Amino acid sequence: MRISTASPPNDDKRWRIVNATMRRHGYQAHALIETLHTIQETFGYLDESAMRYAAASLHLPLSRVYGVATFYNHFMLKPKGVHSCVVCVGTACYIKNSNHIVKQVERALDVVTGETTADGKISLSVAHCVGMCWLAPVLLLDDEAATDLTPENTVDKVEEWVAYVNETT
Amino acid sequence: MSTRRPEHRLPEDELELVSQQEQEAKQQYRHHVYVCVGAACLSAGSADVQARLEAEVAGRSIAGGCAVHGGGCRGLCVAGPTVTIEPDNVLYGQIKPDDVADILDNLGGQPVERLHRPTDKPFFMRQQRIVLELAGKVNSERIEDYLANGGYTSLIKALHEMTPAQVINEISRSGLRGRGGAGFPTGLKWRTVAKAEGDVKYVVCNGDEGDPGAFMDRSVMDDYPFRLLEGITIAAYAVGAQQGFIYIRAEYPLSVKRVQNAIRQARKMNLIGDQVVGTSFNFDLKVRVGAGAFVCGEETALLASIEGQRGQPRPRPPYPATSGLWGHPTLINNVETFANVPAIIRNGAAWFAGIGTEQSKGTKVFALTGKIAHSGLIEVPMGITLREIIYDIGGGIPNGKRFKAAQTGGPSGGCIPESHLDISVDYEALAEIGSIMGSGGMIIMDEDTCMVDVAKYFMKFCMEESCGKCIPCRVGTAQIYHLLEKITQGAATMADLELLEELCDVVKHTSLCGLGQAAPNPVVSTLRFFRDEYIAHIVDGHCPTGICPLQTPQNAIEES
Ligand SMILES: Cc1cc2nc3c(=O)[nH]c(=O)nc-3n(C[C@H](O)[C@H](O)[C@H](O)COP(=O)(O)O)c2cc1C
Ligand code: FES
Numbered sequence: 001m002r003i004s005t006a007s008p009p010n011d012d013k014r015w016r017i018v019n020a021t022m023r024r025h026g027y028q029a030h031a032l033i034e035t036l037h038t039i040q041e042t043f044g045y046l047d048e049s050a051m052r053y054a055a056a057s058l059h060l061p062l063s064r065v066y067g068v069a070t071f072y073n074h075f076m077l078k079p080k081g082v083h084s085c086v087v088c089v090g091t092a093c094y095i096k097n098s099n100h101i102v103k104q105v106e107r108a109l110d111v112v113t114g115e116t117t118a119d120g121k122i123s124l125s126v127a128h129c130v131g132m133c134w135l136a137p138v139l140l141l142d143d144e145a146a147t148d149l150t151p152e153n154t155v156d157k158v159e160e161w162v163a164y165v166n167e168t169t
Numbered sequence: 170m171s172t173r174r175p176e177h178r179l180p181e182d183e184l185e186l187v188s189q190q191e192q193e194a195k196q197q198y199r200h201h202v203y204v205c206v207g208a209a210c211l212s213a214g215s216a217d218v219q220a221r222l223e224a225e226v227a228g229r230s231i232a233g234g235c236a237v238h239g240g241g242c243r244g245l246c247v248a249g250p251t252v253t254i255e256p257d258n259v260l261y262g263q264i265k266p267d268d269v270a271d272i273l274d275n276l277g278g279q280p281v282e283r284l285h286r287p288t289d290k291p292f293f294m295r296q297q298r299i300v301l302e303l304a305g306k307v308n309s310e311r312i313e314d315y316l317a318n319g320g321y322t323s324l325i326k327a328l329h330e331m332t333p334a335q336v337i338n339e340i341s342r343s344g345l346r347g348r349g350g351a352g353f354p355t356g357l358k359w360r361t362v363a364k365a366e367g368d369v370k371y372v373v374c375n376g377d378e379g380d381p382g383a384f385m386d387r388s389v390m391d392d393y394p395f396r397l398l399e400g401i402t403i404a405a406y407a408v409g410a411q412q413g414f415i416y417i418r419a420e421y422p423l424s425v426k427r428v429q430n431a432i433r434q435a436r437k438m439n440l441i442g443d444q445v446v447g448t449s450f451n452f453d454l455k456v457r458v459g460a461g462a463f464v465c466g467e468e469t470a471l472l473a474s475i476e477g478q479r480g481q482p483r484p485r486p487p488y489p490a491t492s493g494l495w496g497h498p499t500l501i502n503n504v505e506t507f508a509n510v511p512a513i514i515r516n517g518a519a520w521f522a523g524i525g526t527e528q529s530k531g532t533k534v535f536a537l538t539g540k541i542a543h544s545g546l547i548e549v550p551m552g553i554t555l556r557e558i559i560y561d562i563g564g565g566i567p568n569g570k571r572f573k574a575a576q577t578g579g580p581s582g583g584c585i586p587e588s589h590l591d592i593s594v595d596y597e598a599l600a601e602i603g604s605i606m607g608s609g610g611m612i613i614m615d616e617d618t619c620m621v622d623v624a625k626y627f628m629k630f631c632m633e634e635s636c637g638k639c640i641p642c643r644v645g646t647a648q649i650y651h652l653l654e655k656i657t658q659g660a661a662t663m664a665d666l667e668l669l670e671e672l673c674d675v676v677k678h679t680s681l682c683g684l685g686q687a688a689p690n691p692v693v694s695t696l697r698f699f700r701d702e703y704i705a706h707i708v709d710g711h712c713p714t715g716i717c718p719l720q721t722p723q724n725a726i727e728e729s
Contacts, residue, residue, distance in 0.1 A: 128630070
């Protein structure tokens with residue numbers, strides 16, 4: 001069992017959760033992905049100080065941590081919005097024109113895929129099959145599927161949801 | 170054979186006791202209501218239905234008693250949320266919380282007409298369930314229910330009555346082949362790992378399910394993870410592994426939760442851990458969560474990912490069977506492959522080998538989607554025809570449209586046109602016409618689907634998911650994609666088509682791993698059967714389906 005002498009970037013108590021993951025894996029190099037998962041679950045994204053801390057604790061060069069963090073789509077280096085808008089571009093959705101849906105949603109939110117709206121509230125992303133192919137094309141607004149979607153009614157549906165989001169938060 | 174631990178009551182008797190107690194507890198209730206809590210039904214609101222059922226059942230007296238459980242998927246996802254009443258085997262679909270009262274009023278009597286989904290329809294009758302035999306009929310979160318339904322008898326049989334070599338023989342004789350896509354003989358792989366030198370060995374379950382239109386493995390992991398655990402544990406015993414990993418893609422948080430829960434419960438029952446059911450066999454199992462990279466479904470990339478590295482493949486040999494995780498012999502199989510194992514051990518190799526075709530044994534689970542009436546999760550015997558799947562089980566093409574092609578194998582696969590509708594669905598027949606069995610995505614396309622556009626879609630996926638390690642894949646997929654884009658924009662020439670075919674050939678033969686080697690398949694396959702559509706785009710400047718935004722002079726005028 002290896003130990004770590006690195007200290008967390010700040011005195012936020014949540015680092016204990018991250019430490020627990022690393023300790024469980026004996027601060028071994030192979031704990032890196034699990035550690036990054038824990039950091040992202042805890043803080044929402046991976047910032048530079050978090051990556052530096054993971055590198056020091058797991059005795060890895062920072063380049064290795066950064067390499068892994070940027071290789072995998074799941075890891076975010078920037079904070080996400082509290083709300084999520086996900087367009088499915090899996091095969092079943094694609095053949096039901098989900099690429100047009102993507103464009104309409106980008107228009108409605110005024111943001112490109114992979115980014116967060118200017119007010120920091122809503123993040124737009126795409127997914128490859130969310131497992132609801134019979135509803136295709138699928139648009140998930142905070143994990144809830146919009147029904148009977150067409151490229152024509154997409155903008156309305158998204159705007160309606162945005163209004164609801166703005167009202168409730 | 171394993172030596173037993175001296176003890177008063179044998180561990181398998183304890184398990185038998187748990188199973189009996191569970192059965193007795195269940196017999197106290199005349200009715201059992203299973204609400205599907207698979208991801209699809211959950212997203213359609215099944216949690217609210219379950220809550221209402223529980224509240225209503227608690228609040229009224231039902232003759233004979235009624236118990237409510239969270240169960241798994243019956244496959245008719247298009248009708249979610251679904252509810253199954255046992256032992257009467259009544260299936261209800263599209264249930265809202267307000268339907269609950271009606272359902273309870275009619276328990277034991279005539280099913281509620283407006284909600285009833287009769288199971289004597291071809292959708293169910295033409296299927297054959299081995300992998301999914303208990304899905305929807307056992308509680309997804311309680312190992313006791315799995316035990317009461319005969320779960321873990323295969324593991325106990327393997328540990329107590331069979332040597333590892335006998336287990337491997339049984340799997341070999343069954344003819345089981347890998348369900349992850351390539352169809353490698355499972356028994357042969359197990360034997361290689363068993364024979365490999367070294368005291369430390371690993372078993373890895375590939376739950377990465379990367380095909381962008383498929384969700385079969387998720388259903389096994391969500392619905393009855395215990396079945397998967399049992400299969401993996403039997404494999405570990407057979408090959409002599411002490412440690413296992415289940416690699417689950419990050420997009421499946423519910424699977425992660427259910428599998429972790431299953432591991433905890435199995436450990437408590439001594440079905441994994443030290444001295445499994447009182448034998449000298451020790452085995453532990455851990456979950457590793459992926460992080461969103463298609464290439465991590467490839468076995469060597471997956472192993473790199475478990476080791477905490479970037480998920481990049483490496484050349485084989487050495488194969489993981491001789492040098493896998495941290496250099497030790499490693500058995501890696503797909504979720505569905507493992508889920509077949511308990512049934513084979515229980516019913517025998519001959520039984521399994523009696524299902525399917527000469528070279529493809531057993532069943533295959535497919536996620537049947539696209540332009541099809543009954544979209545959902547199906548399990549069919551190998552050798553069934555594509556026509557039966559589409560028209561009998563799938564209910565045909567909706568909106569009076571005409572069938573054009575079925576796509577199998579996702580970004581590594583190909584399409585099957587109308588002229589081959591009577592093809593036998595097995596590894597060899599599919600490969601012969603340039604498609605593959607794949608992991609189980611089956612997307613039905615109708616006359617409105619542009620095949621060039623579909624090829625472009627898959628190439629974009631491969632281009633984005635290429636890990637970048639080898640040049641043919643990194644650069645080649647991008648070049649192929651741009652050529653396809655040129656075609657769909659109406660800017661290509663016949664020379665481009667020639668170049669496209671040449672490039673496909675190069676990428677296929679020179680890429681490092683299966684991602685690049687198979688990436689040209691969707692292009693090659695559509696060129697084989699739908700060449701006229703390519704020609705129409707190039708020569709006539711016209712997309713026959715109207716999907717592609719061709720930049721022809723005509724369009725330019727209209728736009729301006
Ligand atoms: C690019 C690529 C992606 C793959 N994705 C998966 C996958 O998602 N699931 C899977 O089980 N196998 C996948 N495979 C196949 C695995 O490499 C491996 O052959 C398989 O897990 C072996 O299990 P089996 O013999 O039980 O099929 C993929 C292969 C390649 C080349
Ligand atoms: S392809 Fe969109 S849900 Fe499956």
